[in-house]
Amino acid sequence: MEAGYHPCAANGAAADGNGGAQQAAAAAAAAAPAIREQDRLMPIANVIRIMRRVLPAHAKISDDAKETIQECVSEYISFITGEANERCQREQRKTITAEDVLWAMSRLGFDDYVEPLSIYLHRYREFEGESRGVGVGVSAARGDHHHHHHHGHVGGMLKSRAQGSMVTHHDMQMHAAMYGGVVPPPPHPPPHHHAFQLMPPPHGQYAPYDMYGGDHGMAAYYGGMYAPGSGGNGDGSGSSGSGGAGTPQTVNFEHQHPFGYK
Amino acid sequence: MRQARPYSAMFAGGVSARTGPHALPLARIKKIMKRSAGDSSGSVIVDGGGGARMISGEAPVVFSKACELFIAELTRRAWAATLDGKRRTMHKEDVAAAVQNTDLFDFLVDVVMADLGHDDDHMD
Numbered sequence: 001m002e003a004g005y006h007p008c009a010a011n012g013a014a015a016d017g018n019g020g021a022q023q024a025a026a027a028a029a030a031a032a033p034a035i036r037e038q039d040r041l042m043p044i045a046n047v048i049r050i051m052r053r054v055l056p057a058h059a060k061i062s063d064d065a066k067e068t069i070q071e072c073v074s075e076y077i078s079f080i081t082g083e084a085n086e087r088c089q090r091e092q093r094k095t096i097t098a099e100d101v102l103w104a105m106s107r108l109g110f111d112d113y114v115e116p117l118s119i120y121l122h123r124y125r126e127f128e129g130e131s132r133g134v135g136v137g138v139s140a141a142r143g144d145h146h147h148h149h150h151h152g153h154v155g156g157m158l159k160s161r162a163q164g165s166m167v168t169h170h171d172m173q174m175h176a177a178m179y180g181g182v183v184p185p186p187p188h189p190p191p192h193h194h195a196f197q198l199m200p201p202p203h204g205q206y207a208p209y210d211m212y213g214g215d216h217g218m219a220a221y222y223g224g225m226y227a228p229g230s231g232g233n234g235d236g237s238g239s240s241g242s243g244g245a246g247t248p249q250t251v252n253f254e255h256q257h258p259f260g261y262k
Numbered sequence: 263m264r265q266a267r268p269y270s271a272m273f274a275g276g277v278s279a280r281t282g283p284h285a286l287p288l289a290r291i292k293k294i295m296k297r298s299a300g301d302s303s304g305s306v307i308v309d310g311g312g313g314a315r316m317i318s319g320e321a322p323v324v325f326s327k328a329c330e331l332f333i334a335e336l337t338r339r340a341w342a343a344t345l346d347g348k349r350r351t352m353h354k355e356d357v358a359a360a361v362q363n364t365d366l367f368d369f370l371v372d373v374v375m376a377d378l379g380h381d382d383d384h385m386d
Contacts, residue, residue, distance in 0.1 A: 039293050042329065046286050050330050051337040059341060060351040068354040069336055071373050072361075076332050077291060077325055078298035079369045085299040088315055096299060098320035105328065109366045113331050120327045121320060127283075 042073050080104045284326035291322040291329070336360060336367065 047070050051061060083104035084096050098121055106114050299315040337352075339360035344352045346359075358374040361367040 039290065042286050042290060047333060050285055050333040054334045054337050055341055055352075058350065059344075062351055062353045064354040065340065065352045065357050068357045068374055069333060069340075072336060072357070072367075072370050073329050073333060074294050075370055075373045076329065077294045080325075080328070081295045081298035084321075085315055095316040095318050096295070096321055097318040098324045101321050101324050101328075108369075110328075110332075113328055116331065117324050117327055121324055124320070124323050 040074060041070050044070055047073060080108060080110070083108055284323065285330050286326045288322040288326060291325045292317055295321065295325070339364060 044066060048061070048066055051066070051069065052059075055061070080101060081096065081104070084100035087100055087103060088094070088096055102114050102117060102121075105111065105117070295317050296315075299317070336357065340352055340356040343356035343359035343363075344350070347356070354374065361370045361374045
């Protein structure tokens, strides 16, 4: 029966067979028996797309592996949310915030994610603020070195290098940090490696760009600019800052080997 | 060499109406969060109790990226298991191996074991 186990088992058949093994799915089903299958899982196509990004081109993925990872994603969200929820409960708050989620991640061992996610969130806020026309005060408060990049990140990417370097570099820093954050600590810590705690409060006080600044962000930026065919190396975090000096063609791409660690 | 494209969705014209610039649909994430936060669809919020929570709009945004990181990491580790077995196709056993070899993924043990489709009986 286990062989036939499918997400849909959570809709009622989960009780059958192999003991606690299906607890997770069963518990999810118990919480809301009427959950439709498609509401319980991330769309498989999206999951596969993300998987493919980190696998070599020749890699094949069986359907069962795809489905398993799809299940794991939902479990991951539940796991983190549960912890965040408990915190809110303790503090008698009704709303689970992004900050609660980040806190829960760091509590549960995903502290490597916290920094890239904080940056991502920060950028999302800027982007949202801009597109809704309410971000004026925010961007003004955050210093002058990136205040005009908002209008269209895509456009920013394509701008001339002279302008683009300052305009978009933090996109690429995120870029770098994003994937740098996934891997275990690199042999030599990236320049921005510091004790980054939880993300800062929503407004104003966020000013850590200097901390992320400089070389590796630039390297990543130039890498992205000059090697579009290779897709913007996600692992700029460990590479040297040679690109920052304006010699993009010498940027040392040190990509993370897709399966270079265990 | 293949490389990750963390922002491909945002930069490569892949911004879809359904997911926006995010690689995963926020509404779906939110639903899963709601369930995990003790919401039994429509139940009354109980202050200080374990009742339903509201979810800040930013929380699913964080998760959309977090899930990307998570999928990427799990996939890499599973692929390492695939290669260990001298195979070229990743199977769920590889995902299970990745989970079992990684403390961080302990919370997934039940999921991957439940999914493991051996015909022999599962031990308690």
